[in-house]
Amino acid sequence: MENTAANTSGNPNASATPLVQMKDISISFGGIHAVEKASCELYPGEVVGLLGHNGAGKSTLIKILSGAYTRDSGTIYVDGEEATITNPRHAKEYGIETIYQTLALADNVDAAANLYLGRELLTRWGTLDDAAMEAETRKVMNRLNPNFTRFKDPVKQLSGGQRQSVAIARAIHFNARILIMDEPTAALGPQETEQVGQLIHQLKDDGIGIFLISHDIHDVFDLADRVVVMKNGAVVGEASTKDVTKDEVLGMIILGKCPAGATRGPGALDD
Amino acid sequence: MSEEKTEYKESAMVRFLRATEVDTRLLGMIGALVLIWLGFHFYGHFVNGYGAFLTPRNLWNLSVQTSSIAVMATGMVLVIVTRHIDLSVGSLLGFTAMIMGVTQVWVLPQFLGLGHPMIWVITVIVGVLFGTMIGAFQGFLIAYLSIPAFIVTLGGLLIWRGASYLVARGETIAPVDQTFSLIGGGPYGTIGATGSWILGGVVCAGILFMLYNGRKQRLRFGFPTRPMWAECLIGGVGMFVVLGAVMVMNAYPWPKGIVKRYAASNNIEIPEGGLFISHGFAIPILVAIAVGIAMTFLATRTRFGRYVFAIGGNPEAAELAGINTKKMTMLIFALMGGLTGIAAVIASARLKSATLALGQFDELYVIAAAVIGGTSFAGGIGTIYGAILGALVMQSLQSGMVLIGFDAAIQQMVVGGVLVLAVFLDNLYRRNSA
Numbered sequence: 001m002e003n004t005a006a007n008t009s010g011n012p013n014a015s016a017t018p019l020v021q022m023k024d025i026s027i028s029f030g031g032i033h034a035v036e037k038a039s040c041e042l043y044p045g046e047v048v049g050l051l052g053h054n055g056a057g058k059s060t061l062i063k064i065l066s067g068a069y070t071r072d073s074g075t076i077y078v079d080g081e082e083a084t085i086t087n088p089r090h091a092k093e094y095g096i097e098t099i100y101q102t103l104a105l106a107d108n109v110d111a112a113a114n115l116y117l118g119r120e121l122l123t124r125w126g127t128l129d130d131a132a133m134e135a136e137t138r139k140v141m142n143r144l145n146p147n148f149t150r151f152k153d154p155v156k157q158l159s160g161g162q163r164q165s166v167a168i169a170r171a172i173h174f175n176a177r178i179l180i181m182d183e184p185t186a187a188l189g190p191q192e193t194e195q196v197g198q199l200i201h202q203l204k205d206d207g208i209g210i211f212l213i214s215h216d217i218h219d220v221f222d223l224a225d226r227v228v229v230m231k232n233g234a235v236v237g238e239a240s241t242k243d244v245t246k247d248e249v250l251g252m253i254i255l256g257k258c259p260a261g262a263t264r265g266p267g268a269l270d271d
Numbered sequence: 272m273s274e275e276k277t278e279y280k281e282s283a284m285v286r287f288l289r290a291t292e293v294d295t296r297l298l299g300m301i302g303a304l305v306l307i308w309l310g311f312h313f314y315g316h317f318v319n320g321y322g323a324f325l326t327p328r329n330l331w332n333l334s335v336q337t338s339s340i341a342v343m344a345t346g347m348v349l350v351i352v353t354r355h356i357d358l359s360v361g362s363l364l365g366f367t368a369m370i371m372g373v374t375q376v377w378v379l380p381q382f383l384g385l386g387h388p389m390i391w392v393i394t395v396i397v398g399v400l401f402g403t404m405i406g407a408f409q410g411f412l413i414a415y416l417s418i419p420a421f422i423v424t425l426g427g428l429l430i431w432r433g434a435s436y437l438v439a440r441g442e443t444i445a446p447v448d449q450t451f452s453l454i455g456g457g458p459y460g461t462i463g464a465t466g467s468w469i470l471g472g473v474v475c476a477g478i479l480f481m482l483y484n485g486r487k488q489r490l491r492f493g494f495p496t497r498p499m500w501a502e503c504l505i506g507g508v509g510m511f512v513v514l515g516a517v518m519v520m521n522a523y524p525w526p527k528g529i530v531k532r533y534a535a536s537n538n539i540e541i542p543e544g545g546l547f548i549s550h551g552f553a554i555p556i557l558v559a560i561a562v563g564i565a566m567t568f569l570a571t572r573t574r575f576g577r578y579v580f581a582i583g584g585n586p587e588a589a590e591l592a593g594i595n596t597k598k599m600t601m602l603i604f605a606l607m608g609g610l611t612g613i614a615a616v617i618a619s620a621r622l623k624s625a626t627l628a629l630g631q632f633d634e635l636y637v638i639a640a641a642v643i644g645g646t647s648f649a650g651g652i653g654t655i656y657g658a659i660l661g662a663l664v665m666q667s668l669q670s671g672m673v674l675i676g677f678d679a680a681i682q683q684m685v686v687g688g689v690l691v692l693a694v695f696l697d698n699l700y701r702r703n704s705a
Contacts, residue, residue: 066591104587106651108584108585113581117577117588117589117592118593122574127572128572131489
């Protein structure tokens, strides 16, 4: 039996403790049940694709994990222990980092300021240590994107790919163990998408668990070990990418039909 | 041939700017200020036969008149950078001045006796605390109850003006404490020639230290540095401006009557040709400079300042980065209130009384100063030194028009027109430089 932390078989052993377990999460906005009794797990070194149409509730579910929304009911476990996450700061304390669809960068400040936003390095007099932050940023960015040279410019002047690499650098620089990527390649060209793909493999090898959120199955199917499909706020089912085909997953996304290779969720269509 | 020459000239200019890392906007503002000063001076010179603007006396007065608005403008920058507005500062200044007036004229003398040396200290503390508390309260309404800043402070504009009437039923409270009134300037409220030279020396040393330290920091991490000639040029220009300001302030002597009184009370004999006693820097401008330095430090060197600009650039990103934006909003308005308290000290000390009309329309001048200084209503962009220069531009326009004898009506129209023009030019500049 495989129960090592770096289990990448796509069918993690039940005895291994998941990095994150979300159980029966529900949230509603003014009477609309955006997410209803959704559950999913993430194991170390695993990439889980969270799929669904626009409005299926996947972004909402993940925003609950990252602390942007507070759930109405349900439990979140981190390393098997119940976690209190009611704002983004809590999530960061648990090592949960998020890269948002809309590139949550402060456009008017430079890469270093964005990388360290909320976690600035200080000198011994308590002032900002800009030189140290710039030096660290140069190191990190060199590793992620060696072409990146514009350290002094506000990030609004950078290209989509450069901005995305700043956002990714910010997420992984602070020893993230759980990385949430919300449509990470939506704003990128083919070459930059390829770069992000490589990066995901690299992070996975480091034992980081990754939630990959997308409405487009082609973005994630090859990268993910497992997929969890949502429709109308509920989980249709989950499956190892080895046990299902792209077409079957597409059927889950569009029709809510759970194929034989997948585990049924509460949102699955009755046969 | 000539075309080639201009092209070469341009690239030299660009290289010069890159080497010195000087903000081109700053140069533009200083250029505008110099134009305004020269314009008023020579208009007076040729039309009225006497150029009164570029005289030590006028420049000294200008520095004192600018102080109160400049102090508040530094806070308004942070407010506008975070996409808020504070319309209440004028009324709050009036209210705070009234509270301080009552404190030092009606209340404290009863307990401490008239002229007690602690009166001014307590009064200033009361004023600044009071301003901070009201600012924090308004900030609380904006941040935690989600009432738009425009509405909260528009309410404040009316409420605090009314409240300052209620405090003393519209009476003017005077005279304020002797020591307190020194904060407003006047011949005695200055640091004199020697003090000004010492201060100038200290500031020059500070400039050199900052250049040295900045270079050392960049070398520590092996970053590119400015060429040596650029460092020297910046240091040289900085020290030239500081020492020039000292000389101008020292060139303005006390009026004869005050010299006579001062000589009589100190048993000094007035020599033939009169005694020349310099004003030197006035205390209010020193307060404004100190506030400017402190606020620049806060805005650029601390976490607080970094968060202010991050919130202005992208409030959602700031929130997601774990910044407590609500608390920040409240603190920014509290700071604005505290600065309004300091401005109230300067304004009422200068007037030597607290009147009902004190601070009326100040909110407009403060906002105008910040905006002329390059603060953008779209959020995320603005500098403290820009706002102080903006305050100087506004005040220069006003007192310049008074000197050459323009109507009050025309003065208002010009100031309004300049405000709109300045923002238009700023938009042009940004579009071309982006």
